[in-house]
Amino acid sequence: MTISNKPSVNSPVNPSASPSGSALNNQWWAVSVACSPALEDSVYWQFEQMGSKGTASQQQNGDCTVTAYLLQSQYQPSDFEALQATLNQNAAEGNLPDVRVSWRLIADEDWASSWKTHWQAEEIGDRLLINPAWMTPPATERAILTLDPGSAFGTGAHATTQLCLKVLEKQDLVGATVADIGCGSGILSIAALLYGANRAYAADVDPLAVTSTRANAKLNGISLEQLQVQLGSLPEVIAMTDKPVNGIVCNILAEIIVALIIPRLGELAAPAGQPPTWGILSGILTAKAPWVERHLTVCGWQVVDLTEQDEWCAMTIQRRL
Incomplete structure (x- = not known):
């Protein structure tokens, strides 16, 4: 398995450090997309548009999982259901398997340190x-x-x-x-x-x-x-x-x-x-x-x-x- 940040126009940032500096008491959505590696770029782009404060990917046995961290106050589960629908449309156009989107709430954590383990x-x-x-x-x-x-x-x-x-x-x-x-x-x-x-x-x-x-x-x-x-x-x-x-x-x-x-x-x-x-x-x-x-x-x-x-x-x- 590999765990890595993904190259992009703007590098991912620590989710506990919002631009306003006021996110320290917020909860976060950890949103994971399981997909074909061929869709990895599309998933990253979608998360970038949503304002992800940190995005990482894991690859194992030919499968790809992209996880992003989004402020809980800015999104609802219906937004992630819409994301899944959009990505599945992309997958269908490329004759790729359906994606699976899952999400959960997590407490604040210093992500820039926790991944070091x-x-x-x-x-x-x-x-x-x-x-x-x-x-x-x-x-x-x-x-x-x-x-x-x-x-x-x-x-x-x-x-x-x-x-x-x-x-x-x-x-x-x-x-x-x-x-x-x-x-x-x-x-x-x-x-x-x-x-x-x-x-x-x-x-x-x-x-x-x-x-x-x-x-x-x-x-x-x-x-x-x-x-x-x-x-x-x-x-x-x-x-x-x-x-x-x-x-x-x-x-x-x-x-x-x-x-x-x-x-x-x-x-x-x-x-x-x-x-x-x-x-x-x-x-x-x-x-x-x-x-x-x-x-x-x-x-x-x-x-x-x-x-x-x-x-x-x-x-x-x-x-x-």
Whole structure:
């Protein structure tokens, strides 16, 4: 079984911390959707529209369960019955099994801390070990990345993050400069720096992710000069860099990659006559890979490798010169 946050435009937040800061005495709906993995994106989107204060997924034996936390005062059971009807319509259109929606009331709890009991040190790829900051790392010859993601996306558990890390370790990173768009916990930037990169420029639209990235850099002995992070997305990364980067990593949903990232990706790329800039794009359902590739081609990029895990894929891309 895997337990993970899901990449999105805005990272999930701790359900006990509402925007107004007044949710500490509220009860919460824990709403779970059991569905085909192919519907996972649709379920996350629906929960995002409902204002979920935290969303996580579990996958086991080919089945997927997505759970979200919603303020009790804002929803009634009839809302969840309507959600099930909408999702079942989506499932029927895709010839997929019906979904099952269940819900229960729960008391306040520090979710950002409680999930830690489920997370252990994990080997990723051939070179890396992700170790929770609150645990003593095991003896290993692997590079150890110490991580406390808090409520930011990127523990290394989700397939999209694992794909990025596995592809990243194959790149020539010694002395490289890397751009990290949608950095979450900072896991990809930190891994690149552990592999020998000279500097990483990172951004995320969630202030919690920016804070998490800075904290995790410190945990790994990385200076804020080596890993520069700002609130924002691709435009902010472009503004931070004073010259083209060697590599780009981006683990965001395919729709965001196509609409907002690909059209301006070339502004980070090396010009003709220099070694071509490479990129790693993840958060992409394998079924959507051809669609993403078409947009890359139009904007002057080519896919040089495609790595798959579960229903997700990571594209290794290179600027055509």
